[in-house]
Amino acid sequence: MKPDMTVNCAGILLRNPVMAASGTFGYGEEFAEYMNLESIGAFVTKGLSLKPRAGNSTPRIVETPGGMLNAIGLQNVGIDAFIKKKVPFLRSVNTPAIANFFGNSIDEYAELARRLDEIPEVAGLEVNISCPNVKQGGIVFGTDPASAASVVTACRAATKKPLIVKLSPNVTDVVVMAKACEDSGADALSLINTLTGMAVDLNRRRPVLANITGGLSGPAIKPIALRMVWQVAKAVKLPVIGIGGIMNATDALEFILAGASAVQVGTASFINPGAVEQIAGEMEAWMVANGVADIKSLIGALET
């Protein structure tokens, strides 16, 4: 029998718990050639800002053992172009599209939440308070619980859509941040964003990235992500979306056992553009092989 893979994540009904992570999936259409977009749970857009953003100078990415560093700098088309050029495609796909966004100030966060709230094709909002690669817009709000709470409160007042807050791992205690967001009206938490890292070119005696530091992603960060998801899922009542180095169904299922209601696949999509669909398929096969009828029975089922 076909297992039940549906999950209700903060009010967004997912056909399965596997989503494509922000910043690794463009605006969805880039991947239509490589997979059936209607086979995945949801996809999250590249982070949006009020105005278009150029991003950082190059080199912006570098491979590291088991991972990669990126310092794109939140390059994006801006909310106006998103509405004009990207939303029509979202309309044509029967899969929830979640809009990731960030601002330079609390007012900008609220303004974006208000504008995204008006777009019927946007199923939910993911607030990015955790980009490590720009000075403003993101990490400033993501490392201080009071600032995070102000952002979430302002966004909550601006939208009725499901509101997901994406947390940074670059903090002393992720649980404190998670609770601050829960208390301010978030509907779900997604974690982790990338870990701040650095690569050095010995021969040139220079940093590899133009931005000097960048965000580490890929299999190298999975153990850290799993630990943080487990800690947060125990501490909050909200659904948690697990992110960090998921390359296959085994990885994804580990996050679900640790307490995640859904997962996001990021860097894997760069290596294999059909990764999100394949992981959802492998997950279903695993459930059949192991006699698991309902994915929901695995959420937080880790025995400790």
Added chain:
Amino acid sequence: MQFTAMILSNIEVSPGYWRMRMTAPAECASARPGQFIMVRVNGAIDPLLRRPFGIFDVGTYTPAQSGAVAQPYLEMLYRVVGKGTAMLSALHGSDLLDILGPLGTGFETGLADEEKLIVGGGVGLAPLYFLAKELVKTSPVRLFAGGRTRDDILCITEFERLGVECYTATEDGSLGECGLVTEALLRRLDSLKGKASIYACGPHGMLNAVANIALDRKIPCQVSLEGYMACGVGACLGCVAPGQGHSQETPDFRCVCTEGPVFKSGELKWRD
């Protein structure tokens, strides 16, 4: 598209430079010169990312067994620069590779009968060979190949077999003229009678020089860029290049993997 290719041959053609032939699906026959492929070196997580390589050639071969029909193949030229390419160079015939491609926007072949001047060096010669095969059908073609040493001047015999007139220059004088190949290009432009187009692929300094020459002489010029990229499909935004009007206030980044790798040189921002 994504496909599994079987390596047919993998040969070092010059110290540090390798030429690999692999099986390809029929769709690859319509690959355009300038397009590239993303190669996954192995299924492990180190190296994690695919590596981009320009397409050197596509064609058909007939397998050795009796009654075999012609099969499409694809070739790439690569230089061993790090772990990924070192692993590639250790692969043998019948090993399998996971390939994404053909990707990106290739060269426009331009008007028939005008003179085509192609400029390149090192692995930059890979897409230019594929391009030259197209261009020689309608136009006279001249190649200007430059490099640090003669090791960087690759596959000149293959270009000559196409009927391309080849000029070479090396910085150490070990092959052809001593100096930069753009000197030979300038001399040719001085004696040019009719119309011409320039096509270039190679180190960024070479491209910058060629772009400035083309601008000076008002000659159409296309360049093929390299970029650090993770995905090859326009999602990671790692491989961008500044467009002509780019500034901090008026951002204009072009995505090398999808909008390029081939650009009209006038679309991009260069140093004077």
